[in-house]
Each structure stands twice: as C-alpha cells, then as structure tokens.
Amino acid sequence: MTQVADAAALHDVTEAVLETARRAKIASRTLATATRGTKDAALGALADALVANAEEIVAANEIDLDRGRSNGTSPGLLDRLALTPERIGAIADALRELAALPDPVGEVVRGSTLPNGLRLRQERVPMGVVGMIYEARPNVTVDAAGLALKSGNAVILRGGSAAASSNEVIVRVLADALTAQGLPADLVQSIDAYGRPGAVALMHARGLVDVLVPRGGADLIQTVVRESTVPVIETGVGNCHVFLDASAELETSIAIVLNSKTHRVGVCNAAETLLVHADAAQALLPGVLAALGAADVVVHADPLTAALAPEGVTVVPATDEDWATEYLSLDLAVRVVADLDEAIDHVRTWTSGHTEAIVTKDLRSSERFVAELDSAAIMVNASTRFTDGGQFGLGAEIGISTQKLHARGPMGLAELTTTKWVVNGDGHIRS
Amino acid sequence: MTQVADAAALHDVTEAVLETARRAKIASRTLATATRGTKDAALGALADALVANAEEIVAANEIDLDRGRSNGTSPGLLDRLALTPERIGAIADALRELAALPDPVGEVVRGSTLPNGLRLRQERVPMGVVGMIYEARPNVTVDAAGLALKSGNAVILRGGSAAASSNEVIVRVLADALTAQGLPADLVQSIDAYGRPGAVALMHARGLVDVLVPRGGADLIQTVVRESTVPVIETGVGNCHVFLDASAELETSIAIVLNSKTHRVGVCNAAETLLVHADAAQALLPGVLAALGAADVVVHADPLTAALAPEGVTVVPATDEDWATEYLSLDLAVRVVADLDEAIDHVRTWTSGHTEAIVTKDLRSSERFVAELDSAAIMVNASTRFTDGGQFGLGAEIGISTQKLHARGPMGLAELTTTKWVVNGDGHIRS
Numbered sequence: 021m022t023q024v025a026d027a028a029a030l031h032d033v034t035e036a037v038l039e040t041a042r043r044a045k046i047a048s049r050t051l052a053t054a055t056r057g058t059k060d061a062a063l064g065a066l067a068d069a070l071v072a073n074a075e076e077i078v079a080a081n082e083i084d085l086d087r088g089r090s091n092g093t094s095p096g097l098l099d100r101l102a103l104t105p106e107r108i109g110a111i112a113d114a115l116r117e118l119a120a121l122p123d124p125v126g127e128v129v130r131g132s133t134l135p136n137g138l139r140l141r142q143e144r145v146p147m148g149v150v151g152m153i154y155e156a157r158p159n160v161t162v163d164a165a166g167l168a169l170k171s172g173n174a175v176i177l178r179g180g181s182a183a184a185s186s187n188e189v190i191v192r193v194l195a196d197a198l199t200a201q202g203l204p205a206d207l208v209q210s211i212d213a214y215g216r217p218g219a220v221a222l223m224h225a226r227g228l229v230d231v232l233v234p235r236g237g238a239d240l241i242q243t244v245v246r247e248s249t250v251p252v253i254e255t256g257v258g259n260c261h262v263f264l265d266a267s268a269e270l271e272t273s274i275a276i277v278l279n280s281k282t283h284r285v286g287v288c289n290a291a292e293t294l295l296v297h298a299d300a301a302q303a304l305l306p307g308v309l310a311a312l313g314a315a316d317v318v319v320h321a322d323p324l325t326a327a328l329a330p331e332g333v334t335v336v337p338a339t340d341e342d343w344a345t346e347y348l349s350l351d352l353a354v355r356v357v358a359d360l361d362e363a364i365d366h367v368r369t370w371t372s373g374h375t376e377a378i379v380t381k382d383l384r385s386s387e388r389f390v391a392e393l394d395s396a397a398i399m400v401n402a403s404t405r406f407t408d409g410g411q412f413g414l415g416a417e418i419g420i421s422t423q424k425l426h427a428r429g430p431m432g433l434a435e436l437t438t439t440k441w442v443v444n445g446d447g448h449i450r451s
Numbered sequence: 452m453t454q455v456a457d458a459a460a461l462h463d464v465t466e467a468v469l470e471t472a473r474r475a476k477i478a479s480r481t482l483a484t485a486t487r488g489t490k491d492a493a494l495g496a497l498a499d500a501l502v503a504n505a506e507e508i509v510a511a512n513e514i515d516l517d518r519g520r521s522n523g524t525s526p527g528l529l530d531r532l533a534l535t536p537e538r539i540g541a542i543a544d545a546l547r548e549l550a551a552l553p554d555p556v557g558e559v560v561r562g563s564t565l566p567n568g569l570r571l572r573q574e575r576v577p578m579g580v581v582g583m584i585y586e587a588r589p590n591v592t593v594d595a596a597g598l599a600l601k602s603g604n605a606v607i608l609r610g611g612s613a614a615a616s617s618n619e620v621i622v623r624v625l626a627d628a629l630t631a632q633g634l635p636a637d638l639v640q641s642i643d644a645y646g647r648p649g650a651v652a653l654m655h656a657r658g659l660v661d662v663l664v665p666r667g668g669a670d671l672i673q674t675v676v677r678e679s680t681v682p683v684i685e686t687g688v689g690n691c692h693v694f695l696d697a698s699a700e701l702e703t704s705i706a707i708v709l710n711s712k713t714h715r716v717g718v719c720n721a722a723e724t725l726l727v728h729a730d731a732a733q734a735l736l737p738g739v740l741a742a743l744g745a746a747d748v749v750v751h752a753d754p755l756t757a758a759l760a761p762e763g764v765t766v767v768p769a770t771d772e773d774w775a776t777e778y779l780s781l782d783l784a785v786r787v788v789a790d791l792d793e794a795i796d797h798v799r800t801w802t803s804g805h806t807e808a809i810v811t812k813d814l815r816s817s818e819r820f821v822a823e824l825d826s827a828a829i830m831v832n833a834s835t836r837f838t839d840g841g842q843f844g845l846g847a848e849i850g851i852s853t854q855k856l857h858a859r860g861p862m863g864l865a866e867l868t869t870t871k872w873v874v875n876g877d878g879h880i881r882s
Contacts, residue, residue: 053822134844138833147855148825226676230855246680251856272878279880390873391484394579402569402876413565424578424661424869425682426857438855442821445833447703449710
C-alpha cells in the first residue's frame with residue numbers, strides 16, 4: 021500500500037509542477053508582447069515591494085537561519101543565506117538597475133530582402149518559461165525573477181530547502197506586486213513546496229519549460245545536466261589557469277597572479293592553477309610565491325616549483341588531483357612547464373573551459389595562447405577575474421556559461437531570449 | 452557468464468566510442484586554426500574523391516538496397532537510400548558549393564574597448580566535435596562531413612544499419628581524401644560498427660562531444676533528446692499551419708495553401724492544418740477545397756468545413772488526433788475558426804513550433820499573428836515552404852531547429868560554431 025501511496029503522491033507532485041509550468045506558459049504570453057515601459061515599471065514596483073516588506077522577509081529569513089544553525093550549517097553558507105534590511109535594499113537596487121538596461125526583446129538580429137522580394141527579419145523574442153534551480157541564496161530568487169521579467173519570460177524557481185521560508189515570503193511579495201501592476205502573478209512561481217520530486221518534474225517538463233539554468237555547486241549542476249530533458253545552460257565551474265610566459269615581467273606577473281587568486285576566492289573566475297615557463301621560473305617564481313605566501317595562499321607545488329619557494333611560504337606537494345581541483349579557497353596549484361606547448365597541453369587536459377590568462381610580452385605567444393585554447397574567455401595580460409557580465413558591460417549577469425551551445429561565458433539579458441524569423445510576402449509561393 | 456560477457460562487450464563499445472571522440476577532439480584542434488583556404492581545398496578534394504570512387508560506393512550501396520528489399524523496406528525509403536553516379540555527382544557538387552560560402556570562423560560578433568582600457572572581442576570559433584545521428588540517407592553522411600569541415604569541426608557519424616555498407620565506403624573515401632590533403636582522417640569518423648550501444652555511448656560522451664544533431668523521424672529525435680547528456684539541437688518536426696483570415700483573397704489563398712501542402716509532402720515545412728476564419732469560410736473554402744481535391748489531397752475536416760466541400764473532394768471527419776498529426780503525405784486537416792483569436796489558440800495548442808502562415812490583407816491581423824504566435828518562423832502572405840536555409844540565403848542547412856536554445860529555424864554554418872571572448876589588457880587587475 022505504501023508503494024501505491026508513494027506513486028500517487030509522486031504523480032500528484034508531477035501534475036502540480038506541470039500545472040505550474042502551464043500557468044507560467046500562459047502568463048508568459050502577456051509579457052512577450054508587453055512594452056519595455058510596462059516591464060520597467062513592474063521592476064520598479066517589485067523593488068519597492070521588497071523594501072516595503074523587508075521586515076517580514078527578514079523575519080522569515082531568521083527562521084531559515086535558525087534551522088541552518090541547528091543543522092550545523094557553515095558560517096560561510098549562513099552568511100550567503102542571511103538577509104538584512106540593507107541587503108534587501110541592495111537587492112531592490114539591482115532590480116532598478118535592470119530597469120535602466122535596454123530591452124533585448126524586439127532587437128532585429130538579421131534582416132534582408134531576398135531576391136524574390138520576400139522581406140526577411142530575425143528578431144529577438146523571449147524564451148517563454150525559464151526554470152532556475154539554485155541553492156540557499158535568497159538574493160538569486162529576486163535576481164532571477166528580475167532578469168526573467170526584463171527579458172519577457174516567466175520564471176519557475178526551485179530554491180532549495182535551506183532558504184525555503186525566505187523564498188516563500190519573497191515570491192509572495194513579488195507575485196502580489198505583479199498583480200498590483202496588472203501583470204499575472206504566475207510570472208514568478210516557486211515549486212519549493214514540492215521538494216526534490218518537484219525539481220525532478222521540472223527537469224522533465226520539456227515543451228513547457230524552455231530552458232533550465234542551474235546555479236550552485238558542481239554537484240547540483242551535474243545532477244541537472246544528467247537528469248534534465250529540458251535544455252540546460254551549464255554555468256559556473258571554473259578551473260581557471262594563469263600562465264607566465266618566458267617574457268613575463270615580474271611586477272605584472274605578481275599583480276595578475278595575486279588578483280586572479282586572491283581578489284575573491286569563492287568565485288568561478290578565480291585562478292586555481294599557475295603555470296610558469298621554465299625559462300622564467302628562476303626569475304619569477306621566488307617573487308610570485310613570496311607574494312602568494314604573504315597573502316596566506318597555500319601553494320600546491322610540483323618539485324621544480326617547490327625548489328624555488330622562499331622561506332615562510334606554505335608549500336605542499338601537488339598531485340594530479342590538484343590540477344583538476346577548483347579550490348574556491350586560498351589554495352593554488354603551481355607547476356613549471358617546459359614551454360608554451362606544455363602549458364597549452366596542461367590547460368587542455370585539466371581546464372573546465374572557463375577562463376585562462378597569459379602574462380607575456382611576446383606577440384606570437386599571446387596569439388597562440390588565444391587561438392589554441394578552447395575556453396569561454398582568454399585573457400592576455402589581464403586578471404581572470406574580468407570574466408564577468410558586469411565587467412564586460414553586459415549590464416546584468418544570469419551566470420557564466422561553460423558550455424558551447426547558445427551562450428558561452430558571461431550571459432546577459434540577450435541570452436535569455438531566442439529569435440523568431442518573420443517573413444513578409446505578397447502571395448509568394450515556392451516554385 | 453553471458454551477463455558478464457555482455458557487460459564486458461558493452462564496456463568495450465563505450466570505451467571504443469569514447470576513444471573515437473577523443474581522437475576527434477584532437478583532430479578538431481588542427482582544423483580550428485586552419486585557414487579557409489585549407490578547408491575549401493579539402494572540400495574540393497572530398498568532392499573529387501567521391502566522384503572518383505563512385506563505382507565502389509554504388510556497389511556498396513547495392514548491398515544495402517538488396518538487404519532493404521529482402522527486409523521489405525518501403526519503396527520511398529529505398530529511394531532515399533539509393534545512390535547512383537548522378538546522385539553522387541550532385542552530392543559532390545554540394546561540397547563544392549560549401550567551399551564557395553564564407554567561413555563563419557573568426558567572425559567578430561561583438562567588440563569594444565571597456566572604460567578601463569581592456570579591449571574585448573567575442574569571435575566565432577568551431578564547436579569542436581559534432582555528433583550526427585541519422586537514418587538511412589547516405590547523402591547526409593557527406594553533407595554532415597562537409598558542413599562540419601567548413602565550420603572547423605570534427606564529426607562523428609552514426610548513420611544507422613540500413614545504409615551501413617554505403618556509409619562505410621563513403622567514410623573511408625572521405626578519410627583517405629583528408630589524409631591526402633595533410634589533414635587528420637579522424638576529422639570524419641563513423642561509429643556504425645558499434646550498433647545501438649555505440650549510439651548510446653555517443654549520447655553520453657559529454658565533455659568530448661560538444662553538440663549532437665539528430666536528423667530523422669520524430670521517434671529518433673525524441674530518443675536522442677531523452678537519452679542524451681550531450682547538448683542536443685532538436686530538428687525537423689513540423690506541424691505547420693496556414694490561416695486564411697477574413698480578408699484573405701481567394702486566388703492568393705488557393706496558391707499558398709496548395710504550395711504549402713503539395714509542393715513537397717514529405718518535408719517538415721509542409722502545411723498539415725488549414726484554419727479558415729468563419730467570416731470567409733463560405734467565400735474561400737469551396738474553391739480551396741476543390742483545388743486541394745484536384746491535387747489528390749484527402750481533407751480531414753471539421754463539420755463546418757465538411758459542409759462546404761464540393762463534390763469529388765475526399766473528406767473524412769477530423770478528430771483531435773488530426774490537429775496533432777504531421778501527416779507528411781497528401782492529407783490536410785481543415786477547421787473553420789470563429790476568429791483570429793480562435794486561430795491563435797488552435798495553433799498554440801497543436802503546433803510543433805516550426806512555421807505558421809497567415810493569408811490576410813489586414814495589417815492588424817498580420818501584426819497580431821506575428822507577435823502572438825511563438826514558432827520559429829511566421830509567414831505573412833507566403834508559403835510555409837520558404838522556411839529553409841537555402842531560401843533564407845544561409846547557403847547551407849544543417850537542419851531546421853524547433854527548439855529555442857542556440858538555434859531556431861533554419862541552421863546555417865554559423866550555428867555549428869560557438870564563440871570565444873578574447874580580452875587584451877596591459878597588466879589589468881580588478882580593484
């Protein structure tokens with residue numbers, strides 16, 4: 021009997037999620053033909069509503085934090101989870117900044133008149149329904165809703181249990197604000213109440229959900245990639261490399277390595293491995309390693325590197341596991357390579373395809389590094405940390421795609437749209 | 452012991468396919484940095500090799516045809532399978548036409564200098580390794596190899612057992628021609644020898660295969676979409692609609708309906724349902740149905756339509772199944788709708804999102820039809836048959852995408868590329 025009951029419950033959850041998706045699809049049609057004015061006004065109203073309801077949101081967030089503390093959640097994760105009136109203000113400001121960005125919808129990407137007189141244009145239209153699966157960051161709830169709204173899409177949110185109380189209140193506040201603006205509340209819906217079976221149902225709602233964007237750790241992303249039949253945009257795993265070429269200058273090398281590794285350690289565009297050309301190792305490594313050591317970086321070194329490390333730098337031996345690891349911490353794998361070819365081979369073998377940087381004065385080296393590596397972003401004499409939608413001037417960022425289909429690298433609003441071909445004729449037929 | 456042996460065999464097939472993919476990845480690097488001149492010369496050499504080896508290819512094809520005949524394969528499928536010296540000549544010519552097209556690789560899609568002086572550009576680069584899963588059409592083997600080569604990609608082909616002998620010889624001829632041009636033979640590989648388990652392994656080779664394009668019937672495509680963890684571009688299912696608005700003229704209506712339905716019936720951009728505005732039904736339907744009847748089209752009609760059918764037209768009652776069906780034959784579902792709203796509702800409910808056409812003189816109707824429907828292509832006063840890479844001036848066509856991610860509608864060479872961000876600095880770090 022339990023099995024039958026389980027199956028019935030699962031069926032109910034699946035049906036509920038599909039119904040959520042159907043409502044989202046219908047709501048998305050209202051938004052697809054809405055003007056930019058309507059959408060920007062709604063974004064402003066969402067921002068105002070969050071600020072006006074900050075007290076209730078903070079109270080709900082306190083419940084999540086309490087549960088997190090008693091579950092032994094780490095201080096870092098608790099900090100990501102925590103909302104204060106100030107943080108809510110900043111989240112609301114981000115919505116207002118979204119309103120100031122150009123509308124991607126309606127942009128004509130290509131257009132021409134064909135030899136037979138048919139007038140052809142390809143224009144940006146919303147995806148329709150965007151699914152977001154993410155972890156324990158209630159700011160993503162607002163962020164995703166805002167990005168979806170601005171790009172003309174409905175969004176279905178699956179935010180994970182750790183932030184369930186916060187997300188529940190936030191989604192209600194947003195939906196009420198949409199209703200007050202004369203827009204369908206179904207534009208922003210949560211399926212948190214349906215737990216993990218709900219997430220699975222979302223991943224299989226092909227035809228109703230147009231794209232799924234997972235945001236979170238590597239495990240979460242891999243699960244979504246593996247299980248989803250809805251098209252997925254894979255984001256965010258960054259095993260980024262910095263290569264110091266034979267001609268690299270010490271000062272530039274120290275600046276770029278330090279910035280790439282230590283500017284912010286828990287992010288996908290932080291460097292995780294440093295490669296140094298053998299011809300420059302003696303000139304560069306002692307200074308670079310000393311600077312890393314002074315910044316409390318633990319160096320996971322190959323034997324050649326270890327031999328050049330000054331006193332006081334924490335050095336541990338590197339294994340193949342280090343070359344593969346995205347530390348997201350004050351750790352850096354360091355290896356001396358024979359030449360540019362060995363550097364390129366190393367990166368090709370171990371990279372997650374996010375960002376690689378070269379420090380060089382040599383034109384040929386920079387051109388080969390750019391041409392022969394196959395990652396979303398290649399930096400020449402610049403920090404890996406620049407791979408970012410804001411830094412690239414895209415205005416807003418949904419995430420950083422490490423796949424090749426649809427979007428690669430920082431994704432802005434345009435990446436939440438698709439295109440439609442519109443053909444105008446005068447009774448044209450094919451002969 | 453059998454289970455153990457099966458598992459071992461499966462493991463061997465998986466390893467063999469992964470090894471094929473690894474070799475393809477390595478080979479693709481040669482091509483990624485090859486000039487257009489090198490690629491175009493190779494395309495010419497492939498064309499010459501096919502013509503030079505036409506006799507051997509036709510002999511292998513005869514084996515496939517014999518097997519097909521004794522398996523009771525339909526005449527239509529046997530015709531698609533058949534190769535003659537003339538057909539091989541046409542296939543070779545298509546390769547030469549590919550050589551004449553611009554190279555998508557290296558095109559700068561966006562570029563700017565950021566406020567901090569970083570020079571940013573986003574440029575087209577090859578995907579890397581493209582997988583094709585298709586059925587019983589040996590011309591697709593050459594087509595896919597040519598498109599992949601021109602766009603700088605390696606290709607892995609899974610062509611199905613019906614054309615196994617033809618494909619084996621064709622792939623060998625192409626690989627030999629590549630070698631003679633100084634290019635890696637691994638750029639064009641077949642995994643037909645590994646049967647269905649090989650296809651499954653290909654669908655799970657995420658990280659080695661960058662995109663999978665299934666071409667064939669709806670069953671094949673759905674299987675790939677469901678099973679693949681490699682990103683898939685869904686192609687080709689077309690349940691296309693023509694809507695005759697209240698203001699449509701009889702002559703234009705007949706021309707567009709006939710052309711959309713009967714110009715070629717077995718293709719995805721053929722019309723499968725005709726919707727007629729109630730206000731125009733009496734004026735249009737008798738003439739349109741008579742023309743369809745004269746062209747041997749069987750009309751699957753709702754009661755209002757059936758009542759207006761002239762003598763001699765074959766009419767059968769339509770059910771919901773008809774609205775959902777992609778006939779790919781001389782059949783057409785026909786329904787009278789109350790107004791534009793009901794037409795839009797009908798299309799939204801039943802379409803596969805390929806192509807919809809409206810025949811109208813009314814500006815407001817045409818604008819609503821374009822804005823409110825969410826399909827890859829919308830035709831105003833033109834036949835659905837125009838949704839085609841060649842017709843759109845894209846030069847070559849990999850397929851017609853009915854999904855929203857990456858590519859929508861006819862896909863040309865650019866759709867077999869991704870982009871890379873290249874950032875040039877002068878020791879830039881983030882503050």
